[in-house]
Amino acid sequence: MAVLRFRVYWEEDDAVYRDVAIKHTQNFKELHDAILKAYEFDNKHKATFHRSNDHWQRGREISLEKYDKPYKAEPLLMEETTVGSEIREPNQKFIYIYDFNKNWTFLVELINVSKEENPKLVYPCTVRSEGIAPSQYGTKGLVGDKLAEVEEKYDLASVGDGFGEEGEEEDGTGEEEDESTEDDTAF
Numbered sequence: 001m002a003v004l005r006f007r008v009y010w011e012e013d014d015a016v017y018r019d020v021a022i023k024h025t026q027n028f029k030e031l032h033d034a035i036l037k038a039y040e041f042d043n044k045h046k047a048t049f050h051r052s053n054d055h056w057q058r059g060r061e062i063s064l065e066k067y068d069k070p071y072k073a074e075p076l077l078m079e080e081t082t083v084g085s086e087i088r089e090p091n092q093k094f095i096y097i098y099d100f101n102k103n104w105t106f107l108v109e110l111i112n113v114s115k116e117e118n119p120k121l122v123y124p125c126t127v128r129s130e131g132i133a134p135s136q137y138g139t140k141g142l143v144g145d146k147l148a149e150v151e152e153k154y155d156l157a158s159v160g161d162g163f164g165e166e167g168e169e170e171d172g173t174g175e176e177e178d179e180s181t182e183d184d185t186a187f
Contacts, residue, residue, distance in 0.1 A: 001023055001024065001025065001115075001117060002024040002084065002113055002114065002115060003021055003022070003023055003114045003115075003116070003117055003118075003123065004021070004023070004083060004084070004087070004112075005019055005020070005021045005110070005111050005112035005113070005114070005127065006019070006020050006021075006022070006031070006108050006109060006110055006111065007019050007108070007109050007111045008020055008035050008039075008107070008108050009109070010039075010131075010133070011105040011106060011107055013131065014107075015130065015131050016131030016132065016133060016134070017128075017130050017131065018035070018038035018039065018126050018129050018130075019127045019128035020034045020035060020038055020127070021121065021123060021124060021125055022034060022083055022123055023083075023117070023123045023124075024082065024083055024084030024087070025082055025084060026082065026083055026123065026124060027078060027079055027080070027082050027083065028062050028076075028078035028081050028082075028083060028086075029064070029079045030083075030124050031078075031083055031108075031124060032047055032064065032078055032098075033124075034124035034125065034126065035096060035098075035106060037126070038126040038129065038133075039106075039133045039134070039136075040133055040136070041098065041104070042136065045098060045099035045100070045101075045102075046098075046100055047064045047078075047096065047097060047098040047099070048061055048062065048063045048075070048096075048097050049061070049062040049063075049094045049095065049096050049097075049108070050062070050094060050095040050097075051086055051092075051093075051094055052093040052094055052095050052107075053093065054091075054093065056093065056095060056107060058095055060073070060076065060086075061073075061075035061076070062075060062076045062077070062078055062081050062086065062094075063075035063077060063078065064077075064078050087110065089110075090110070090113075091110055091111070092110040093107065093108065093109050093110070094108040094109075095107060095108070096108050099136075102136075104134075104136075
């Protein structure tokens with residue numbers, strides 16, 4: 001059974017991403033749930049995937065629920081569509097949109113296909129995490145341990161700035177130089 005590894009970038013900052021591994025026989029609803037879990041988002045809002053090309057243009061829609069969409073093809077349903085059935089290229093891309101009011105957009109790219117399953121993992125799962133995930137509801141989400149880690153990591157209060165009082169520089173010996181002894185008439 002093939003295991004697909006997707007890199008899920010947050011559209012606003014491509015340095016923030018999560019790698020999600022999923023079996024090719026699992027469906028898009030499971031991938032949807034895995035992405036939300038990887039980014040620590042709740043599961044209260046509507047979502048959709050779009051098959052995409054290399055230029056991130058939206059193609060066939062794979063929706064969480066059925067709805068009428070005039071003038072367009074009816075979307076596939078996440079629960080009925082396996083991830084493997086929508087892979088058309090070796091680096092297949094999808095656009096994932098969550099919470100249509102906030103319009104959270106993630107770029108999902110296939111980065112690896114493996115024939116071997118890891119028996120220690122329960123698929124789908126997050127296998128790599130880079131960057132600090134955006135807070136789904138703003139800064140109110142940053143509480144507890146995470147906020148403390150950020151404060152400790154970036155606490156610059158104990159680091160000196162290399163300057164003495166009011167613009168006076170130190171020469172490293174702890175003594176201040178007296179500039180009045182230099183001969184200003186040489187110029």
